[in-house]
Amino acid sequence: MEHYQIWIEAFSGLGLFLFGMLYLEEQIKFSAGHAFKQIVQNATKTHFKSLLTGIFSTALFQSSSIVTLMALSLVGAQLMSLESSIAIILGSNIGTTVTAWIVAIVGFSMNIKLLSYAVIGIGGLGQVLSSDASKWKNYFGILVGFGLIFLGLEGMKESFGDVAQNFDISVYAFSTPYWYALIGLTLTAVIQSSSASIAIAQSALFTHVIGFEAAAAFVVGANIGTTITALLGAIGGIPDKKRVAFAHLLFNLSTGIVSLLFLYQLITLVNIAFSHVNGVIKIAIFHTLFNVLGVLIWYPFIAFLTAFTQKYFHKTQDKVTKFICNVSTEVPEIAIEALKKEIKNLSKKVEEFALLAINVPPPKVLDENMAIDKILDKYTSNFNVEYEKVYEKIRLLEGETYRYASELSTVNNDEEYNKDLNKLTEEVNHLATAAKVIKDMLYDLDYFYNSNTKEEQEFYKNIRYQILKNIQAFNKAMQGDENSIKEMDEIYKRISDAYKKSTLIIKDIAKDHSIKSDVTTMAINDMHSIKSFSKAMYNILKLKINVNGDGLNEKI
Missing domain, CATH: 1.20.58 (Methane Monooxygenase Hydroxylase; Chain G, domain 1)
Incomplete structure (x- = not known):
C-alpha cells in the first residue's frame, strides 16, 4: 500500500506542476500579451534583435512552447517574417533554460512548501477580490501559478526521495544513458512541456534515483520533444507556419544529436568547470550550455535555414479566410x-x-x-x-x-x-x-x-x-x-x-x-x-x- 502511495504522490505532484505551468502561461498571456505583441513588432528588424526577443519573451512567459505558438501566430497573421520567427525560435531555446535555473536555485535549495502555500493563498485571495476586468486579477493569477508549480515540485521531490529509499536503482537503471534521452523525448511529447520534464529529471537527480549522465541525456531528449508543440500548432496553417515548425524541428534535432554524440565530453566539461556546485544546478548549466552552443552554430545560417525551409510546404488549396x-x-x-x-x-x-x-x-x-x-x-x-x-x-x-x-x-x-x-x-x-x-x-x-x-x-x-x-x-x-x-x-x-x-x-x-x-x-x-x-x-x-x-x- 505504501508503494502505491508513493507513486500516487508523485503523480499528484506532476499534475500540480503541469497545471501550475499551464495556469501561469494563461495568466501571463492575458496580462502581458499586448506587451509581447508590441515587443515583437518593434524588435524583430534584425536577427540579433529577434534572438533577444525570443530569449527574454521565453524568460518572461516561462515557456518556450507559448512563445513558439505566438511566433507561429504572428507568422500566420503575416505580422512577422519567416526569418525573424526562426531567430525568435532559436532565442526561445536559450530562454527556456531560465525555468531550470529557477527550479534548481529555489526549488531544491530550501523547503518551499510553506512558501508555496503563502503564495497560492495571497494570489487566490487577490483573484477573488479583483474585478473580472482588472489586470490585477491576472497578476494575482501569476502568483497562484508560481505557487502551484513549486508545490507540485515539492511533491515530486518528496515522492522521489521515498522512491530512492525503498528501491534499488541498479535494478531499473539502463546500461547506457542514451535510453533516458528517448524517455525524455517521449515524456515531453506527451505532457507538452520540456520545463516539466526537466523538473522531473532534476527531482530524480536530487534524490539519487538517476545519475547525472542519465539526467543530462534526459534533458537533451526533452529538448527535442518540445518540437511536438510547434508541429501541432502548425497543422492546417499557411506554408510559413509549417516552415517555422520545420525549422524548429531541424534546430532542436540537430542540436540534440550533436549533444548526444558529445554527451560525455559536455558532461566532463561541466563537472570540471563547475565541480563545486550540486548536480541539480549542473543540469541547469548543462541545459544552458548545449542550447547556447546550438544557437551559436545555427545563428550565422538563419538566412540559409529560411531559404531551405521555403523549398517545402507550398500552398496547395485556397481557404475561405486568409488571416x-x-x-x-x-x-x-x-x-x-x-x-x-x-x-x-x-x-x-x-x-x-x-x-x-x-x-x-x-x-x-x-x-x-x-x-x-x-x-x-x-x-x-x-x-x-x-x-x-x-x-x-x-x-x-x-x-x-x-x-x-x-x-x-x-x-x-x-x-x-x-x-x-x-x-x-x-x-x-x-x-x-x-x-x-x-x-x-x-x-x-x-x-x-x-x-x-x-x-x-x-x-x-x-x-x-x-x-x-x-x-x-x-x-x-x-x-x-x-x-x-x-x-x-x-x-x-x-x-x-x-x-x-x-x-x-x-x-x-x-x-x-x-x-x-x-x-x-x-x-x-x-x-x-x-x-x-x-x-x-x-x-x-x-x-x-x-x-x-x-x-x-x-x-x-
Whole structure:
C-alpha cells in the first residue's frame, strides 16, 4: 500500500506542476500579451534583435512552447517574417533554460512548501477580490501559478526521495544513458512541456534515483520533444507556419544529436568547470550550455535555414479566410490583429463585388485618375461573372469572420479589448449588409443594362455613378487620405444629390407608357438599395475614423 502511495504522490505532484505551468502561461498571456505583441513588432528588424526577443519573451512567459505558438501566430497573421520567427525560435531555446535555473536555485535549495502555500493563498485571495476586468486579477493569477508549480515540485521531490529509499536503482537503471534521452523525448511529447520534464529529471537527480549522465541525456531528449508543440500548432496553417515548425524541428534535432554524440565530453566539461556546485544546478548549466552552443552554430545560417525551409510546404488549396485561419484564438492579442486584417480583406472583396456588378474592373479602376463619367463610358461591356458564386464566397468569409470574433470574445474579459472587438463585429455586420444589397440588385442591374429606352439607360448610369463614387470615396478614406476624409461631407452631399436626380428619372420612367409599370417599382427599390449600400459603407468609416467637431455628417 505504501508503494502505491508513493507513486500516487508523485503523480499528484506532476499534475500540480503541469497545471501550475499551464495556469501561469494563461495568466501571463492575458496580462502581458499586448506587451509581447508590441515587443515583437518593434524588435524583430534584425536577427540579433529577434534572438533577444525570443530569449527574454521565453524568460518572461516561462515557456518556450507559448512563445513558439505566438511566433507561429504572428507568422500566420503575416505580422512577422519567416526569418525573424526562426531567430525568435532559436532565442526561445536559450530562454527556456531560465525555468531550470529557477527550479534548481529555489526549488531544491530550501523547503518551499510553506512558501508555496503563502503564495497560492495571497494570489487566490487577490483573484477573488479583483474585478473580472482588472489586470490585477491576472497578476494575482501569476502568483497562484508560481505557487502551484513549486508545490507540485515539492511533491515530486518528496515522492522521489521515498522512491530512492525503498528501491534499488541498479535494478531499473539502463546500461547506457542514451535510453533516458528517448524517455525524455517521449515524456515531453506527451505532457507538452520540456520545463516539466526537466523538473522531473532534476527531482530524480536530487534524490539519487538517476545519475547525472542519465539526467543530462534526459534533458537533451526533452529538448527535442518540445518540437511536438510547434508541429501541432502548425497543422492546417499557411506554408510559413509549417516552415517555422520545420525549422524548429531541424534546430532542436540537430542540436540534440550533436549533444548526444558529445554527451560525455559536455558532461566532463561541466563537472570540471563547475565541480563545486550540486548536480541539480549542473543540469541547469548543462541545459544552458548545449542550447547556447546550438544557437551559436545555427545563428550565422538563419538566412540559409529560411531559404531551405521555403523549398517545402507550398500552398496547395485556397481557404475561405486568409488571416484568421492561421492564428489561434488562444493568443487573443495577436488574434485581434489577424481579425482586423481579415475584415480589411472582406472589405476589399465587397468593394470588388460591387464594382463587378456595375461592370467596372477592380481594383485597377480605383487607381485611375479619371472622372467617374469617363470611367463609366470607358467600361461598358457586360462582364461574364458568376455573381452568385462570388457572393457565396463573400458570405462564407463573413460567417467565418463573425464566428472567429465571437470565439475571441470568450477568451479575453478585458473591457477595452471587448470594446474593440464589438466595433470589429459591427464592421462585419455593415459589410454583410453592403454585400447583400449588391446581391439583391443583380437582376435589376442586368435588366437596366439590356434596356433600350433613354430613361432606363440614364437610370442605369446613375446607379453605376453612385456605387462607383461611394467606393472611391470609401477606398481613399480607408487608405488614410486626409483630404478625402475632410471632403466626406461634400462627397455624401453629392451622393444625396444623385439620389434626388434618381427620383426625377424615376418620374420620367413612370410617364413613359412604353416602359412596363413594374420597372418603376424596380427603380424605386434600387434607389433605396443604393442608399442602404452607401449608409453601410459610411457606417464602417464612422467606426474606423475618428473625426472631431464638424467632421462627417452622420445623416445620409
